[in-house]
Amino acid sequence: MIGTKAPEALAARADDVWKVYGSAEARVVALRGVSASFARGRFTAIMGPSGSGKSTLMHCLAGLDTVTRGSVHIGGTEVTGLGDKALTRLRRDRVGFIFQQFNLLPTLTAAENIRLPLDIAGKKPDPQWWDTVIGTVGLGDRLNHRPSQLSGGQQQRVACARALMSRPDVIFADEPTGNLDSKAGAEILSFLRSSVMEHGQTIVMVTHDPVAASYTDRVVFLADGAIVAELDNPTPESVLEQMKAGEVLV
């Protein structure tokens, strides 16, 4: 997988990324020389046990955290070494986020939340794309409701729509279904899946749920800060198997 495509066809790339917290005795190495590429139009899951560094990897890829060594690219732009202003711009224009919880501003309506990154950038949403996204998210008459009036699943769908609206190079989703029941979770995952299939969106998702991982094109397994395995076209069973094998390995 790695290096099989030209760089400009990659949505995001990590090269020999190290992340070290603290110093001396309190030193914790979260990532040890991770290299990974995420092709455009693909849905990738990052999995691994707690403390494996999967969230750290995602944060570094998204420009939310700095790397100790190595480099990170998003759509051909080197993220490493960017200042706060450039990072803010990058997040605003080229990256979408879906967090596990607390994705929405309580003071804004669902529609306003979806438009927020565009509003901040001072851009107008493309009406056609707006209708497409709103249509697929299926919120319909709840667009003018505030987050407190929406269910957890509806809130996550609003978050997904917000991430999609600016057509970012890549969407990072951190356990997006972690707080949802399985039905609502399945809805979100199908929605993410279809945005990859139908609109060519790139999505990188951190999860520890084999079922969630089975919605993706590829799974990257992390353990102890390093990539230990990869799996294409995963099914819940194949993922589970890999996870068991990993445990034996560790």
Add this chain to the structure above:
Amino acid sequence: MLRATLKSLLGRKLRLVLSGLAVVLGVMFVAGAFVTTDTLSRTFDNLFTEGYATTDVAVKAKPRIAVSEMDGEQVETPLPAALATTIGQVPGVAKATGVVATDGARVIGSDGKVVTSFGPPRIGMNWVGTDELMQLRQGRGPEKDTEIAVNEAVAKAAGIKVGDQVAVLTQLPKKTFTLVGVWGYTEGRDSIGGVQEVAFTTPVAQRSMLGQAGVLTQVTVRVADGESATAVRDRIAAQVGAGYDVKTGKQLAEESSAQFKEALGFFNNILLGFAGVALFVGTFLILNTFSIIVAQRTRELALMRALGAGRRQVIGSVLLEAVVIGLVAAALGLGAGVGVGALLVTLFGSMSGGLDPAPVGVPLAAILSSLIVGVVVTVVAAVLPALRASRISPIAAMQDVATPDRPLTRVTVTGAIIGAAGAATLGVGLYATNSLWLILTGVLVTFIGVALLTPLISKPVVGALGRLFSWSVPGRLGRLNSGRNPRRTAITAAALMVGIALVTGVTVVMDSAKQSLAAQAENTIKAEIVIGGDQNGPRPPTFDEGVLARTAALPGVRAAAGVWNDQAVIDGERTYVNATDDLAELAEAYGSPALPALTSGQLAVSNQEAAEHGWAVGSALTVQLPRGEQHRYTIAATYDEDAMPGSYLLPAAATREFGITQPVFGFVRLAEGATVAQVLPQVKALVADSPEVNATDRSSFINQQTGDFDTVITMVQILLGLAILIAVLGVVNTLALSVLERTRELGLLRAVGLGRAQTMRMVTVEAVVISVFGALLGVVVGSGLGAAVVRALESEGITDLVLPWTQMGLYLGLAALVGVLAAVLPSIKAARLNVLAAIAHD
């Protein structure tokens, strides 16, 4: 529970500091007031003890009109010089000295200006040699009638030295003397308590200070060794009879000091009044802080309840926190108050020109009042949040912290009731009883009522205000945030409201009074030129009586009428009276209906005063002036109070018995065809020898008359600035806590691309909206209060209601600026948040 409380308290240092600061500032004023008054009162004790140290017994004629320190300088009744000899023969008297010493000797400095005084008298006296305290620094005492000596304080202030020709204003017109000596006092002091002293020979002192020869103001006595002052006092008293006050030096020191303390008590009350305002505003701040703390600690408190803590324990925990904050803040406030007190005392000392302040002390009253006020205010403010904390159910520990918007019905209804009660109290105080306490209570209760109504008002008003900023995303987010918690926004804004409302109210009253006075002066004063001056010491500025006749004789001048001013007792009641040399012309100058000229033994009274006492033209009144015997005067005419100066007008002959025998105003009317431009320079030349006054045209005079109001407004603005400062702390506090509370939200916003500058703008808009909302409330409430007071004072001559639009606009602009400043730290904090940590923040 105690340990848990203290730990959580220490864990929130910022909140501790901010909410404590309000108490610190309020307590600082309280302690400062006590320390200042205590130190000054000891200063005056020392001063008068010192001043009378060389006097064992003093004999004075009983004053015709007793005047306390609060009402001006006492005018002494002259006593015959021969009395000194009589007293000198009383057994036990070692030495009896005839003394002339009274206020009113104004030295003209080397710059041609009268040496001013901000309180201490300017004594003109006879030279009786030095005593144990006095030390001649240069030269000698005056020996000829053309010579004077002065104390070092005068010499320094006037910039004069031995050998100079020095002009002095007394009861007589300006006269020039040769300065032959300068004296000081022991321990290198230039004066005792900043008193300016000019010593003449005895005959000159008698003529120029008392207006007659052969009289004294007092006889001071040193008793022979081994004699007791009280015994000698009693013997002298028996000898001189009932017309005299015979007192020991100790008695006099105590009496003088006691009078000063009365004046200090007034000063103390003013300071305590402002402390009260500061603490009142501080209460809002503390209430808000504790409410927010309780809201944030919901889970923690619920967990404690789940673990078995009772309601009382929760209340106790919150109140204990309040007590600790109150105690610490009170202690700090006390310390700061001692500093403020020391500063005020030093300021007072240097302003009065040479008062030696006693060492600063901390009276027990300062300590007790600081601690009690600090703790009580904090605890009272924490009671409501504590009760709310106790209602948190243990279940809340398990749930997500969601504080649903509680309905505002109850608080609104309560606010309406309290506000109505406050307005009613204020109305009764203003229109029915005129009781200051009722008025103050009314204002206070009205403020509380309005504060309770504020959450309801805040929704539409904050929304409307915020729309001004809605053109940008950060602005819109800021607006939404400021409308998020109506109670919190309301209390923060209400704190600002109090200060702004008071300032606005005072401005409305003062501007209305000023406008009314100016309009009235504009309507009445017909004189084209007015002679008068600004107050530059305890006595009013005066000028040489001869100027009036000389002015009247100028070509182009039709007439000049002088006005004298002093106190008198009329039919047993002390009052201010005026005198004039030409009532008919004064009536002309004031555009009043014609009045007859007064002859000796006649006076004119205002209709209002006459009606109040049941007098009519022809009634005979007893009049006691500061000097001379009691006389009977007949009312020759009455006039409208608004149309003439003062309530009583006496003929010029009466001014011989005034304490101040020179005119304070001169009203000049020009002849047909003469212009002010021609005549004014000539009148100016005539008053050149009376440097306390100036000749001005009519409009400058009117402006001069209303200038004092601006001074009052400025002073009130400065003092209430403290209350506004505390309110600003409240805005800072609210914002800092909001930023803390919304950490995850800020993280999210930053993650989806909100820049640092935009984040700061968002916080700033929230602050500006809250501040401007508070100022708007303050301006509205203050205008209402001011208008109510103005309406109540209509009968006192304040007929025009002036709303100071410019000032109000200024206050609103200032509030916006305050909002921006208050947002500086919280917005930096918000912008610096680490995005990742903020998202992960629980």
